[in-house]
Amino acid sequence: MEGFADDNETHGNFVDTETLRSLRHDINNQLSNVLLALEQLRYEIPDASEDCTFYMDSISISAAKINALLKATE
Amino acid sequence: MEGFADDNETHGNFVDTETLRSLRHDINNQLSNVLLALEQLRYEIPDASEDCTFYMDSISISAAKINALLKATE
Numbered sequence: 214m215e216g217f218a219d220d221n222e223t224h225g226n227f228v229d230t231e232t233l234r235s236l237r238h239d240i241n242n243q244l245s246n247v248l249l250a251l252e253q254l255r256y257e258i259p260d261a262s263e264d265c266t267f268y269m270d271s272i273s274i275s276a277a278k279i280n281a282l283l284k285a286t287e
Numbered sequence: 288m289e290g291f292a293d294d295n296e297t298h299g300n301f302v303d304t305e306t307l308r309s310l311r312h313d314i315n316n317q318l319s320n321v322l323l324a325l326e327q328l329r330y331e332i333p334d335a336s337e338d339c340t341f342y343m344d345s346i347s348i349s350a351a352k353i354n355a356l357l358k359a360t361e
Contacts (some may be wrong), residue, residue: 227302228304246346246349247345249345253338256340257342258332267356271321272346276321277319286310
């Protein structure tokens with residue numbers, strides 16, 4: 214009986230692939246914003262210190278990893 | 288007959304919630320890295336121009352939006 218009550222948005226132990234597709238799309242949009250802002254930031258700081266460059270690279274790498282994680286679910 | 292062949296990782300039109308939980312966890316880890324690098328970057332550029340501040344804020348806002356998108360799937 215309780216099992217039937219589980220027929221909600223997440224379908225018990227499963228999620229609609231459309232929900233995942235939409236999530237992927239929305240996150241990718243925000244990732245584009247991050248990468249765009251980062252490029253502008255690199256342009257604004259042409260004489261960036263080694264540390265600054267390291268931190269900006271870290272952000273790029275993390276954004277690329279998020280992109281790869283999303284791609285893996287396609 | 289063909290219907291039965293669909294019993295793969297994505298279960299046809301559905302995704303295992305465990306897959307989503309794992310994705311959320313991995314993306315959140317990367318988001319933490321982004322926010323940490325951004326905080327260090329702000330510290331490295333105490334006299335940031337208005338434009339620099341704007342771009343760093345943009346990255347923060349996008350990261351927060353990704354976090355909110357992930358939270359909405361919990």
